[in-house]
Structures are given as structure tokens and as C-alpha cells.
Amino acid sequence: MTNEERDIQRKLKVLQHAEKIGNVRKACRYFGIGRSSFYRWRDAYQKHGEAGLKNAKSIPKNLANQTPAEIVEKVLYLRRKYHLGPIRIVWYLARYHGIKISDAGVYRILKRNGLNRLPRGTRMR
Structure with a gap:
């Protein structure tokens, strides 16, 4: 598994955990990420699926x-x-x-x- 695939899987875990517990703030705190990152990942996932979770150069x-x-x-x-x-x-x-x-x-x-x-x-x- 490459680093890119690992990052995608980690982001999916965060999204699924937030969905499961129903609280974005707790999920972000549990995984140690910012809420702005979470919402950016969620929007990208909803628009493009797993391809939206790839790390892109800014x-x-x-x-x-x-x-x-x-x-x-x-x-x-x-x-x-x-x-x-x-x-x-x-x-x-x-x-x-x-x-x-x-x-x-x-x-x-x-x-x-x-x-x-x-x-x-x-x-x-």
C-alpha cells in the first residue's frame, strides 16, 4: 500500500467515524485533525468519491x-x-x-x- 492509498484510507476512516458517532467535533479531536480539513475532505468525497481524497498540489x-x-x-x-x-x-x-x-x-x-x-x-x- 502506497502513501497515497494510506492517506485516502485514513481520511475515509475519519469520515466514517464522524458519520457513525454523529459529532464532527469529537471525531476531529479523536483523530487530531482540524474541522476545516474534515469539511474540505467531506465536500471532496461527496463530489468526486475516493478520487477527491487524493493529495493534490496547491x-x-x-x-x-x-x-x-x-x-x-x-x-x-x-x-x-x-x-x-x-x-x-x-x-x-x-x-x-x-x-x-x-x-x-x-x-x-x-x-x-x-x-x-x-x-x-x-x-x-
């Missing part, structure tokens, strides 16, 4: 202020090809491509792609 799939893909590609190319650091990448993009991005933004892109550390043995210029 974040949007497309972030509004995400760095465009072409800028990310340029940053990664500069790091892989020339082993530039975040500040030099910012300088290069501003000078030759007219792209404004912060060094913290460049660092986050590099870290997200596992390139935040330069390879060992790379000489400083």
Missing part, C-alpha cells in the same frame, strides 16, 4: 513570473560552455543580448538545474 502549474525558457537556455549555455559565474552571466546577457536579470535569478536557475557549483579543477580567471 500550487499552479504555470507560474506567472517564471523566467522565460529562452533566457534559461542562454544562462545554462553560458555556464556549461564558458564556466561563467552568476554576476558575469548577468553582465554578458545585459551587454550582448539586452536581457536584464538579477544575479540571484541566475543563481536560482543554475541551482534548479544542478549547475550551481563549478566543476573541480576549474581555474579562476
Whole structure:
């Protein structure tokens, strides 16, 4: 049984226990959950059945202020090809491509792609 199935079974137990004893407050206290969670689970169960009890991510799939893909590609190319650091990448993009991005933004892109550390043995210029 996976963690997801275990969570669904636990939520079903809470819902069934509340139905059996007829008191939501006591059932929530017995299982150590908040009533808002209980009511959210109950509404999802009534609308979608067991599929509604799955844990869903609460974040949007497309972030509004995400760095465009072409800028990310340029940053990664500069790091892989020339082993530039975040500040030099910012300088290069501003000078030759007219792209404004912060060094913290460049660092986050590099870290997200596992390139935040330069390879060992790379000489400083």
C-alpha cells in the first residue's frame, strides 16, 4: 500500500467515524485533525468519491513570473560552455543580448538545474 492509498484510507476512516458517532467535533479531536480539513475532505468525497481524497498540489502549474525558457537556455549555455559565474552571466546577457536579470535569478536557475557549483579543477580567471 502506497502513501497515497494510506492517506485516502485514513481520511475515509475519519469520515466514517464522524458519520457513525454523529459529532464532527469529537471525531476531529479523536483523530487530531482540524474541522476545516474534515469539511474540505467531506465536500471532496461527496463530489468526486475516493478520487477527491487524493493529495493534490496547491500550487499552479504555470507560474506567472517564471523566467522565460529562452533566457534559461542562454544562462545554462553560458555556464556549461564558458564556466561563467552568476554576476558575469548577468553582465554578458545585459551587454550582448539586452536581457536584464538579477544575479540571484541566475543563481536560482543554475541551482534548479544542478549547475550551481563549478566543476573541480576549474581555474579562476
